[in-house]
Amino acid sequence: MKLHHIAIHNFLGARTVDLPLAQPVTLLAGANGAGKSSLRDAISLALTADLCRVSKRGEAAALISEGAAAARVFIQTDERDYEVAISKAGKITDSAAGNEPHAALPFVLDPARFARLTDTERRAMLFGLLGIETSHKAIGERMTRRGLAEQKIAAVLPILRAGFGAGEKHAKEMASQARGSWKAITGEAYGDKKADGWALPAIDAPAGADKKAENAELQAKAVEAELAQAQQELGAARQDAATRREAATRIERLREQASMVERIKGRLKTAEENDENCRARLAESDGKSGLIHELAYALDRSLSLTIPFGEMDADQRAVLKTAGSTLDAYTAQHGKPAAPAPADPARADEIRRGLQTAKSGAANARRDLATAEAAAIELAELEKAQQDNAATAPVLDAIEARIAELTERRNNWQADARRYREAAGAAARRAQQIEQATRHHVDVQQWSAIADALSPDGIQAEMIAEALAPLNKLLAEHAALAQWAPVLIGADMSITAAGRAYGLLSESERWRADALLAVAIAALSGLRFVVLDRLDVLDATGREDALYWLSDVAEAGQIDTALVLATLKSAPPAGALPAHIASRWIERGNLIATNEKAREAA
Structure with a gap:
């Protein structure tokens, strides 16, 4: 930033300053x-809207010179003109309002700043001065260039928004968890050398165990x-x-039933004979008595008492003819119906009971004979089927032996x-x-590498070195040029001169x-402008x-404009000043003399 002209009216102690800057x-x-x-100020x-000696814009009227109605500051640069006016009411009119001043301006306007x-502020200022990106994304890119694990970089990036310390802590915690997991797997305390190439004792497993297992299955x-x-x-x-x-079992039962055929026939014969005998005895015990004989006798008597045949109608004659035929048939078998003889009721009942028993025995014998004969037929069929299937009957022992053999083979x-x-599983x-x-x-x-990268000696140190290298180089060059003690900014952001801490100077x-720091900042920032007070x-x-x-x-072109302020008894003579x-x-706040004019006059 090259300044061409400065004009100040009624600002604090500067009442009238009209300063063209030729050198x-x-x-x-x-x-x-x-x-x-x-x-x-x-x-x-x-240039920066810094109120300097008041803290609030409402107090800006205090910056107007005593007795003046307003203050005005005008600065002409190679980039643009800057003008600020302060009214008596304290209103500030700033032509540069809304424009962000260069971040390095406060440090070239006030070198002691x-x-x-603080160390942190100084580091941030240098990173900004040299355009060193400090966002979590930029840090991630630096970790990637170091060849660190991409997935773990992605995991730690959000945490880096809270700073390097938070990221380093997270990485160390993850490394600690991984060590614990390693110990849980191995049963041993973790060690870098031990863990590198760690393996369990070899297992004596058959070659191709998986394929052999598949074949066996x-x-x-x-x-x-x-x-x-x-x-x-x-089962069949x-x-x-x-x-x-x-x-x-059925055949045995049928054989037993079939063997009873002849015996049952004899029983049937006996029962039939008993039936016939009982019938004869009943006839003998009744004589010509009984209901049939009594009916025959009644019919005979009725026919003798009937109406003469010639007096009957056709139906009566037909009935009479049938009755006569029936009586003739009875007479042919039993003789002329006679009056019924008195019967022996007790004897007749006994014979009738015997007849009933004979009938029942005959019926039972016929039934049993039918069952025995059916059993004989079924027996013949079963015996024939048994003979036919005997050749094809399965041998249980052979099948059971085969099952036992197959079971053993399967189990094996x-x-x-x-x-x-x-x-194979082992x-x-x-x-x-x-x-x-x-x-x-x-x-x-990997997590340890990330923790190292995020530690103060890692990427931070790398970034600090990038920031400090050009600054320290320039400081060394200027110190040698001025023949002053060399000034150095350390990695911890400490300032030393000839090895002595700044606070001890x-x-x-x-x-x-x-002054060395301000000029170096002016050169590195591109401002090439500096104000050095209290020479x-x-x-x-x-x-x-x-x-x-x-x-x-x-x-050398490293500074375009330098304003040096000094409390002196008089202005240095023109011949005592170096070129440029x-x-x-x-x-009293007025610019009244220049040794440039004195030099021209000489």
Whole structure:
């Protein structure tokens, strides 16, 4: 940022400043209270909207010079013009309002500001100054370039939003969990060297155990199918045997029944003879008595008492003729009906009971004979069927022996299959255990690598080195050019000069360190603009060294504009200043003299 002109009216102690900047370096000298610091604050207000000596915009009226109605600051640069006006009511009109000032401007306007930052703020400022991306995505890209595990990078990225420390803690916790998992798998305490290539003792498993197990299972299934068929045959054979036993039992019963045929015939004959005998005896015991004889006698008597045949009608004669024929038939068998003789009722009842018994015995004998004859027929059929099936009867012992043999073969194949499967399973479990242990070991290594990358000595150190290398290089070059103690920013963001901590430096040493830092920041940021106040803390030699250093820096093109403020008794003579430097005198807030004019006059 090259400044061409500065105009200030009634801002604090700077009442009238009209300063064209013809040289890269301008020395503004004046007594205490002359308005030098007011000039610096006015520039800061215009370029960064920093109110400097008041904390609120409502207090801006306090920045107007005493007795003035308003304040105005105008700065012309090679980029644009900046103008700020403050009314008596405190209203600020800023031409740059809404524009974000360059992040490095506060540090070139106030060189001591960098040293006042905390370590974290200083680191962030340098990262921003050199465009070093610090987002979690950028950190993830750096981890990827380191060859770290992509999945674990993706897992830790969201946590990095909370900072490196949170990411490192998470990675260490995950590494610890992986160590615990490794121990759970192996039963041993984790160790990097132990875990690298860890394996269980080898298992003596038959070659091709899986295929052998498959073959044994196939053989067992084939035998199982044969066994199922044989068991079906055994069931059928047992059913056939049961049927044969039932038939044999039936045959025995039928033989017994068939053997009774002749005996039953004899019983039937006896019963029939008894029936016939009882009938005869009953006839003898009744004589010509009984209902039939009594009817015959009544008919005979009726015919003798009937109406003469000639007096009957046709129907009566027909009935009479039939009755006569019936009586003739009776007479032919039993003789002339006689009057019924008195009968022996007790004897007749006894004979009738015997007749009834004979009839019942004959009926039973006929029934039993029919059953025995049917049994004989069925017996013949069963005996013939038994003879026909005798040749094809299954042999139970042979089938049972075959089943026993098949069962043993199946069991043996199944045992082989189990043995091979167990061997293959043990080998697989061993391989799986080794694989899991290896995976957990890799997790430990990968998470540990990520934790290392996120530690202060990892990517942070890498980024810090990227930020510090150009800054420290430039600081070393400027210190050598100015012949001052070299200033160095450490990895912990500490500032040292000639190895001494910044806090231990004297006021003049701090001024030199701040000036080196401000010029280096101005060069690295591209602003090439710096304001150095209080040059008077240096002795005469020191001031001379500082001015010659700034002249050399301007000649090298690293600085476009440098404003140096000093409390002096008088402005340095023109001949005492190096090239590229102009001096101006400010008194009571007014710019009244320049040694440039004095030099021109000379």
